Amino acid sequence: MTRRILAIMFLGLVLPSVSLADQDDYDVSNTVSGLRGEVNSALDAIQSNNSGSSAPASTKSFQWWVDTSDSNNPRLKVRNKDDDGWIDAGTLSEETLDVFSDKARLNALFNSYRIADNAGSGPLKMFDGVVDAFENENGVDTLLSRAGYDSTGDDYSSSSNDWTTDPVYSSSGVYSPGPYSVANAFDESRDGSNNPISQWASDGSLADPWVSVDFGEPRDIRKAVMYWSYTGRKAGNIQYSDDSSNWSTAQTFDNSSYTANAAEEVTWDDSKGAHRYWRVEITEYVGSTAISLTEFDLMEDGGTDMARTMSLSASSIGSPTGTYQVSGAADDDFNTQWGAVDGTGPEWVQVDLQLARKITMARLYWSYTGLKAGDIQYSDNGSSWTNATSFSDSNYVGQTWMEISFGDVGGHRYWRVNITGYAGSAIITLKEMELLEAGKDLSLVSNTTTAQFEPDKIRLLVFEKDDGVITLNTDLKGWVSCDDGGNWTQVTLVSKGQFSIDPGSSSDGNLFTGVASPTCGAGDDDLKWKVTSANDELIEIHGVAMEWD
Incomplete structure (x- = not known):
């Protein structure tokens, strides 16, 4: 009887109150006086996902943390398996909470990261020529633009045209x-x-x-x-x-x-x-x-001969001329090359595309390692030149592609590479030059994902940035297919707010989402998504995700 009374008396004790914390080490004290406060503090940390402007001092594998260092753009992060780093699971801004409110949508977001991990022959670059396509598992933002070059065989493909290649x-x-x-x-x-x-x-x-x-x-x-x-x-x-x-x-x-x-x-x-x-x-x-x-x-209607070959010219041709013809710079053959008379510069190689082309990327394949610097320039008459962008790489590794991307500067007939700095050999040599146009109708298509059932609905999420004048579902369209791309159903996209393109910066992109109900017959479980642009609008795709039920 005495023991029972003592137990009741113990339960009636008033334990001291302790202030709660959004982060906690989950190490509960073995003393009665600290028990209640430490348990409540641990529960509060669990409820808030350890929210705070800095990482929790004590961590464990797969632990959640909401990083609030940017008050306008909190980001959900999870500790990796080895407990030595954080994986960025994406933004939790108010505008996008409705999209990422359940596990399925978070899985779809993680699936979009996989695109960057399997970029095949080389991730596509944004206009600065540095940032890759899509966001990776560490939250480093990446980009695919209309200037992206052709890349197939992995999780996506895109379309563009190299206009240094003849019909x-x-x-x-x-x-x-x-x-x-x-x-x-x-x-x-x-x-x-x-x-x-x-x-x-x-x-x-x-x-x-x-x-x-x-x-x-x-x-x-x-x-x-x-x-x-x-x-x-x-x-x-x-x-x-x-x-x-x-x-x-x-x-x-x-x-x-x-x-x-x-x-x-x-x-x-x-x-x-x-x-x-x-x-x-x-x-x-x-x-x-x-x-x-x-x-x-x-x-075409304008009267320009579309079948005519483009023409190349250069500031000089090295000796022997049979070895360094200017045609060697744009013949899709790495065994030939253009060479200038010396290696000091400035030297240039230019192309007359016969009609105006809206170029947004140049790819250069140099013969030797060392500094490569210069300008990508355009002209409407072949004599007055304007810089589209400049480039400089003091650590260029020979016989690899140098990719130089830049914004829309309009369509121009004449384009050239003006070389102002060169190291690696006695004469400037260029094995291959490609000029990529911002295609009027980009088509970004996923590879096949096989579902475990024929879906009734497919939801598409598109992370995008534009100049603010596009018409959604006209200039930018989303599509889904359940028969491996045999038939496509358009998704009516609606805006769900914005996402941060670069955590910590003020640059924002748009989040579009929509649901379609394609007609999927028996065995139609090979799913694909497609994003297309039209009307010559400049559109940047930062990521695409798909889910179904």
Whole structure:
């Protein structure tokens, strides 16, 4: 009886009150006087996820901590397995709490980090040429922009165009013997009287010979101009294709009294749409045994010949000239190179793209290790130059890509690399130069994720930054697919506030999210997401995540 009374009396003791703390070492005292306060303090730390402007003094593996060092952008962090660092799980600002309020959405966010970890041949860069694409597991922000170069085979792919690479030409066959390469039909090589300096000639044994152009991207061609080498009837079809196998006719032509070396113009009023492949198919030819075509021009509505090759020039050509031709700087061949007369600079290599291009990245592949410095410049007349950006790398490692990104400076016909600093050899040598355009219609596509069931709904999260003038769901669209990209369903995106692009800075991006209900049949569990941009808007994608149920 006495023991029971003592127990009741003990429970009735009033323990001293102790102030609570948002962080705690979870080491509860073995004394009655400190028990209540220390237990409550530990519970408060658990409830607040150890919130504080600095990390808890005592840590354990997988412990949570809300970093409040930036009061406008608290960040949720978790201790790693080895208890020697923190993993940044993302922002907890008021605008985005609704998005990251449950475990599934946090998992989706972590999944978006994986994109950066598997960037394949090289992470894409933001406009400063330094920061990589997407955010990594340590919370270091990264970026994919419309200037991103092509990267496939891992968690994402993107599209852009290197405009130092010419269109690809092909033909039904080439006449032999003789220098009658198909490229001769696109080199603008005629004298003042339009007499051919070079020409393509067909294999005379083939019926309905043709010459085709692969532009690398769809083109809305409205006009074809041909210069034939001989007088006599010329008839055929101007055709287009999206796969180079199935051809449709845009316009037929038949000139029974064609005069040699005159311009044969074929036009059509109604657009046939934009298509990647275009060709001339010759069905009737009078004048010689083998069909010979001096020039083949394909023009969009503005009248610029889209099939014409770009031209390169340089400040000087090193000796021996056969080794250091300027063409070696843009032939997709690391075994050739352009070399200047010396290694002191300034020297330059420039390209005439034939029409204005909105370049936002240059990639340079130098032969030797050492300082590489200079400017990326543009011009509208080939003589007056303006800097798009400058670059300098004193630790460049030879025979690797140097990537130089910059903001939108508009479309210009002439671009060049002006080299002001160079170390590594007696003469400046450049193996390869690429100029990447900010594509009008970027398409960022994930690789396949196989779900454990056919989803009814798929939710998409897009972390994005723009110049503030885009129209959501028009200039920027989100898509999901449950049949491995066979069919796409557009997600109607809505704004869910902003996120911090760089923790500790005032630079903010947009968080867009939406849900779609694609029609997923039996076995449709191969999921993909896609983000597209349109209307030539400059859009930066900082991350994409997907979840489903």
